[in-house]
Amino acid sequence: MFYRLSGTYHTSYRADRRLWKVPTDRWLVVALLVLGAFAPLYVSPLYLGSYVLPWVIWSAAALSLTLLMGLAGQLHFGFAAVMAIGAYASIHLTRAGIPFEISLLLSGLIAAVIGAVFGGAALRVKGLYLVMATLAMQYLVDWVVVNVPWISGGAHATLRTPAVSFLLLPLDSLAARYWLALGWAVLLTVFFMNVKRSSFGRALVAIRDKDFAAAVIGVDPFRTKLMAFFTSSFMGGVTGAILAFCFYRAVTPEQFGFNVSIQLVAMVLVGGLGSVIGSWLGAGFVLLAPIFLTNIISALAATGWVPVSQNFLSHLPLMIYGAMIIGFLLLEPLGLAKIYDNIRKYFLVWPFRHARS
Amino acid sequence: MKGGQMNWMRKLALTTALVVGVAGPIHAEEIKFGLLQDFTAVYTFVTGQYNQGQQDYLRLVNEEGGIGGNTFTAIVRDTGNQPQRGIEAYNRAKEEGAILFDFLSTPVSAAILDQAQSDKNVVITPAHGRGDASDGTVFPYVFPMMATYWAQAANLVEYMKQTGGLEGKKIAIVHIDSPFGREPGPILQALSEQEKFEFKAFPYASPGNEQSSAWSEVRRYRPDYVMIWGAGGGQAVSVRTAIQNGIRPEQIHSVIWLAETDAANVGPQMKGVKRFEATASGMDHPIIQRINEKVIAPGKGSGETANVGNSYYNLGVATMAVAVEAARLGAEGGATINGDALKAGFEKIAGYDAEGLMPAITITGADHQGGGAGRVSEWDGEKWVPVSEWHAAYPDLVRKVIEESASHYGK
Structure with missing residues (x-):
């Protein structure tokens, strides 16, 4: 009823390869796009600037990481460092007088090259050992940023982003910064969905499932793994630059610390490995759930419903948040994306009870 | 029975209002300070006691009748030392009417400094944050106000x-x-x-x-x-x-x-x-004694009694003592207290020592450190x-x- 399938026939290969085969899905996507594009008109600056904007940017970061972790199966626990490279590179390039559009691309390339160098470890090691190699990247990049004043910006290690414009649109207003971030996130989303059905995407999946089996059927593991690190780091680098210019506007090393890497991994896992909608849902959950919980608990405390000390009050949201993560993963180990999928499948055949797929 | 029910409904209405983020009307006589600090991550060693001192001092001022009829409200939130949560907490507290902010976190302060300056809101960075913010000509709304x-x-x-x-x-x-x-x-x-x-x-x-x-x-x-x-x-x-x-x-x-x-x-x-x-420790100070008598003894303290008089507790008390003094000076002549008036009040502080709890500080338009004394x-x-x-x-x-x-x- 909600997803009318009657009358939907795929009579050509082209129709069968569409991204959204069911008309309802297409309408949902269009509606979401319109809602997203016009968000500055109906969302208050508080919610646009502190909830929607970071959510969009972190979704882009989660998409970049899930290409590597979800599709190619290469664990990466230092992704915040990749974003840091992008952020610092873009600021220094724009300060050197290079137009913002070009420095975005260059910062992505720099992040991609450095990311691929560390990704080289993936050619030798797998699993937990790769985690260690990428952790080393995190700490090395952190160390270099903190210890080279030329990069971090001197004694206070705070680097402000210069005023820039993107394709003649000055990035001063919140709306302009939001649109740029949204545009990048949408671009990544479309790219990701298309990668999944390209030969490169299938090669990544083959590598993930068994790399020597992939080699037997003619996929070059060396090239594919490096390409995976390169692509994902490029996406992450540009996302880091967008994060710096559109959200923080003043960059400090702490913004790209180890805890941020872990948060990104959590977004990808809670959302569902290798899933597009999972990246969006996971980013929203990991980023915004603690904020919502903190505000709700504080509001309850303000009215005298939760009479506890400030210390406990601050930790209570974290306990609930932790319990929620465990709860979600127990309920559905494949992440929020699978929960969404279950709901969609339920409505696909509603009012009947069983879906075939 | 009926009264209890009314109370319950009011509570529910208020909670709902707060949860959906609708701030109530701002009373002219209520000065709000945003104490948006890190209670759960890196600064936990200091934040608990520091914030307790801040809240207890504001309560003491309110118990003693406020400043010229103005009372003080602390908006306290955890930011977990994460800049993006700090930005959210800042924007929300700003909508609720806060005019002074204390983040007690270097990364969060750094991420909000520019925004707060363009919003003309005062940020205090006692004993943390960037030391060059002491130059009031470059950082007009930032007050380290203690030794950098x-x-x-x-x-x-x-x-x-x-x-x-x-x-x-x-x-x-x-x-x-x-x-x-x-x-x-x-x-x-x-x-x-x-x-x-x-x-x-x-x-x-x-x-x-x-x-x-x-x-x-x-x-x-x-x-x-x-x-x-x-x-x-x-x-x-x-x-x-x-x-x-x-x-x-x-x-x-x-x-x-x-x-x-x-x-x-x-x-x-x-x-x-x-x-x-930068501040004396111990209980042997007039302000701490009054807090003990009027806030702690009646059971209105905001944390564990054992912390009262600790170094970080007293540091928190001193920060709020300076801020309240700035609000008092800023309200002189009947000005409404907003970020600008508060900034002007800070810059009028001369020889204030919180009744001996800290060295006498004098803040001027150029020197936001207040002299930088300590022992x-x-x-x-x-x-x-x-x-x-x-x-x-x-x-x-x-x-x-x-x-x-x-x-x-x-x-």
């Missing part, structure tokens, strides 16, 4: 000069490997040329649970004085490892972040260790005993570093 890290380092060096002389001596500075740990570098460089001493920096990796390698190098360096520059759990590790490496407690001089908890963690060996302090105190086994008088050390040199660093801002 540079002033602290200068104060400790001057104390060494007075106790054992400096010429030809060696100072080892053992610091956490972070921008904060590097802060005293430039001022020590300048002082070493002026006072003809030698110094060497020994960084240890964050968070500092393990510092053996740094300290074994310090041992080979054979310093006359040792400065430790860290925070939280790493501080107790520094003192303990130093003593294991043959450094006498009397040689150890610490940044402001060394308190009763660290002394308890180190144990009896701690006796003789010195630290910089050195020593752990006597039970409490911190002051061993020098309140004063500002090498003020001209500190000012030079501040202006030199502030001149890079905005480039």
